[in-house]
């Protein structure tokens with residue numbers, strides 16, 4: 369790894385599709401950080417797969433560059449993948465963070481940029497788009513969230529960290545997801561700080 373890569377805050381591009389509360393947690397923790405802290409990171413851009421997301425608005429409010437790459441604007445999935453890669457790469461990130469980004473990432477982006485994602489269930493249980501609903505329907509008493517390295521599968525990559533959340537009597541998908549997201553936001557910040565501090569072990 370070059371010294372240039374090792375020095376300074378870890379450059380992070382965050383991709384979002386929704387309200388962006390996990391992004392907000394990353395932005396808030398970043399602004400409280402000591403610039404000399406080895407676990408420092410900087411969100412250098414926020415990308416979305418649809419216009420007008422809460423996540424995009426949160427980035428704009430902080431003066432962080434944003435981009436939107438809509439699948440429907442491209443003739444094929446491969447061209448969308450390529451456009452997403454170009455937009456992400458333009459910000460030369462060390463790490464890409466999927467914070468509620470609801471699209472699979474193409475292999476070229478994964479090869480170019482180490483990427484982490486979070487899932488609102490304890491993987492390998494309940495992968496896919498409805499992790500909270502599926503856990504609730506199964507009747508589990510404990511669920512939670514998982515942050516992991518993205519690979520070409522769906523929620524199959526190496527697990528970095530997990531947090532447990534108890535299912536309460538009367539929980540709905542919404543109430544349970546909100547409690548999971550409280551833990552998820554803390555997990556996101558601690559994980560990105562940990563990856564920044566430990567960058568020599570994964571950044572090539």
Ligand code: GRF
Nearest residue numbers: 386387388389390468486488
């Ligand atoms: C998170 O629970 C994430 O795991 C899931 O979608 C949610 C995004 O929430 N894929 P937000 O947009 O960060 O508020």
